[in-house]
Amino acid sequence: MAPGSSTSTSQPDRLFDPRKIWGFDIEPSVVEVDYGDLTHVGCEFSKPCKVCGRLAAHCNTLIIAVDGACCSNGRKDSTPQSALGIFVGHDSPYNLQTKLPWVRTNQVAELTAGVMGLVVAKKVIKNEGQGVIDTVVIKADSEYLVKGMTEWVVKWQMNGWKTAKGGDVVNRGWFEDLLGEVEELEDAGVTVLFWHVRREFNAEADQLANLALDG
Amino acid sequence: MAPGSSTSTSQPDRLFDPRKIWGFDIEPSVVEVDYGDLTHVGCEFSKPCKVCGRLAAHCNTLIIAVDGACCSNGRKDSTPQSALGIFVGHDSPYNLQTKLPWVRTNQVAELTAGVMGLVVAKKVIKNEGQGVIDTVVIKADSEYLVKGMTEWVVKWQMNGWKTAKGGDVVNRGWFEDLLGEVEELEDAGVTVLFWHVRREFNAEADQLANLALDG
RNA sequence: CGACACCACAUAAC
DNA sequence: GTTATGTGGTGTCG
Numbered sequence: 001m002a003p004g005s006s007t008s009t010s011q012p013d014r015l016f017d018p019r020k021i022w023g024f025d026i027e028p029s030v031v032e033v034d035y036g037d038l039t040h041v042g043c044e045f046s047k048p049c050k051v052c053g054r055l056a057a058h059c060n061t062l063i064i065a066v067d068g069a070c071c072s073n074g075r076k077d078s079t080p081q082s083a084l085g086i087f088v089g090h091d092s093p094y095n096l097q098t099k100l101p102w103v104r105t106n107q108v109a110e111l112t113a114g115v116m117g118l119v120v121a122k123k124v125i126k127n128e129g130q131g132v133i134d135t136v137v138i139k140a141d142s143e144y145l146v147k148g149m150t151e152w153v154v155k156w157q158m159n160g161w162k163t164a165k166g167g168d169v170v171n172r173g174w175f176e177d178l179l180g181e182v183e184e185l186e187d188a189g190v191t192v193l194f195w196h197v198r199r200e201f202n203a204e205a206d207q208l209a210n211l212a213l214d215g
Numbered sequence: 216m217a218p219g220s221s222t223s224t225s226q227p228d229r230l231f232d233p234r235k236i237w238g239f240d241i242e243p244s245v246v247e248v249d250y251g252d253l254t255h256v257g258c259e260f261s262k263p264c265k266v267c268g269r270l271a272a273h274c275n276t277l278i279i280a281v282d283g284a285c286c287s288n289g290r291k292d293s294t295p296q297s298a299l300g301i302f303v304g305h306d307s308p309y310n311l312q313t314k315l316p317w318v319r320t321n322q323v324a325e326l327t328a329g330v331m332g333l334v335v336a337k338k339v340i341k342n343e344g345q346g347v348i349d350t351v352v353i354k355a356d357s358e359y360l361v362k363g364m365t366e367w368v369v370k371w372q373m374n375g376w377k378t379a380k381g382g383d384v385v386n387r388g389w390f391e392d393l394l395g396e397v398e399e400l401e402d403a404g405v406t407v408l409f410w411h412v413r414r415e416f417n418a419e420a421d422q423l424a425n426l427a428l429d430g
Numbered sequence: 431c432g433a434c435a436c437c438a439c440a441u442a443a444c
Numbered sequence: 445g446t447t448a449t450g451t452g453g454t455g456t457c458g
Contacts, residue, residue, distance in 0.1 A: 034440080073437040082436095106436035107455050143434035144456055152457070161449055164458055171456080285443055285448090297443095321443035322448050358441035359449055367450070379451060381432080386449080414442080 067205035068109025070109035084113035085208025097208040111174035120180035282420035283324025295319035299328040300423025325357035326389035333396035
C-alpha cells in the first residue's frame with residue numbers, strides 16, 4: 001500500500017513506521033461498523049452535542065477518536081512508556097490499543113495516534129464504507145495535533161517549517177506523515193477533518209490508551 | 216458583628232453565610248470550656264503527642280478540631296448531603312454538628328468547617344478566654360484547608376488567585392472568608408494556626424460531622 | 431504571556 | 445474504582 005511513505009525522511013526521531021507494526025497489509029475480515037453511539041439527533045455539525053457533549057456524526061461521516069498517552073512524561077524514568085488508543089465504536093474490531101515502546105514524548109504519541117486514526121479510517125472505508133462514507137473526522141483532545149494539522153501546517157509549508165520563534169518544527173516528520181495520509185484520503189474523494197474536543201469528551205480513546213499502558 | 220463579611224463578594228458559588236445559620240448574633244450563656252482532653256504532658260508544641268497522636272494544647276491555646284463530610288461527593292445526586300463537625304472539648308456546649316444542605320463538594324465542606332471553627336473560637340474567647348487565650352489552633356485533616364491557608368493563599372494573593380497551572384482558584388471566596396476571620400482574630404491579638412493531622416487523629420470532629428449526616 | 435496535552439504526587443470526600 | 449482540589453514537572457505551539 002505504501003501510503004504517504006513518500007514523505008518524511010529528514011526526521012531523525014522517526015523510529016519506526018506505525019503502519020507496519022500492526023500488520024495492516026493483511027486484509028481484515030468484513031465486519032459491522034458501529035458508530036451510532038456517537039450520533040445524537042439535533043446536534044449541530046462540528047459542535048458538541050448539548051446532551052452528551054460529544055461531537056455529532058452524520059450518516060456519511062466516520063468519526064474516529066484518537067488519543068495518546070505517555071507515562072512518566074516529565075520524569076527521567078529509565079523506562080518511558082507510550083501508548084495510543086483508537087476508538088471507532090463500542091465493540092468495534094477496528095478499535096486499537098497498543099504500546100509504542102520507542103516513543104518518548106506525549107506529543108509524538110498524540111501525532112502517532114492521529115496517523116493511526118487515518119490508517120484505520122482507510123481500512124474501514126475500504127471494507128464497508130465504499131461509496132457511503134465521504135467524510136472522516138479525527139476527534140482528539142490534543143491541540144497540538146488538531147491545530148497543527150488545521151492551522152499551523154499551512155504556514156509551515158510556506159515558510160520552510162519554521163516556528164514563530166524561528167526554530168525548526170520539532171515533529172515535522174510526523175506532520176508530513178499525517179499530511180500524506182490526508183492527501184491519500186482526499187484523493188479518494190474523502191474529506192478529512194480534525195476536531196478538537198476537551199479531554200472529558202474523549203474518554204473512550206483515552207481508556208484504550210491507558211489500557212494499553214497497563215497491560 | 217459582621218465578621219469578615221467585608222471580604223468575599225466576587226464568588227457566585229457562595230450560597231449562604233455560615234455564620235448566620237446558627238444565630239451567632241445571640242450571646243450564649245457563660246459556660247465552662249473543657250479542652251483538657253486535648254492536652255497531654257510532654258507533648259512538643261506543634262507536634263503530635265507521642266501517646267495519642269493529637270496535637271498538644273498549651274494553657275493559653277485553644278485547639279478546635281474541625282471536619283467536613285460530603286456523602287454526595289462522587290455522584291450526580293440531586294440532593295447533596297454535606298455536614299460539618301466542630302469539636303472544642305468533650306461535652307462542650309461549643310461543639311457543633313450540622314448539615315450544610317447547599318454544599319456539594321467535600322472541599323467546600325472542609326473550608327466551611329474551618330470558617331465555623333474560627334467563629335466558634337471568637338465566641339469562646341469572648342465568653343471565657345479574654346486575656347487568657349492568645350492562640351487559636353484549627354486542627355483539621357484536610358490538606359486542602361491547612362495548606363491552602365498556610366502556604367497557598369500567600370501566593371494566590373500575590374498572583375491574582377491563579378492556580379499553579381494557570382486556572383482560577385476554585386473556592387477563592389471561601390478562602391477569603393477564612394482570611395477575614397483570621398484577620399479579625401489577629402487584630403484582637405490572637406495568633407491563629409492551622410495544623411494538619413491524619414484522619415485518625417481527628418476522630419471527634421469526624422464523628423460530629425457524621426452524626427449530623429445521619430440525623 | 432497564552433493554550434492544549436501528557437505525567438508525577440499529596441490530602442480529603444465518596 | 446470515582447470526584448474534589450492543590451503542588452511539582454515536560455512536550456509543543458502561537
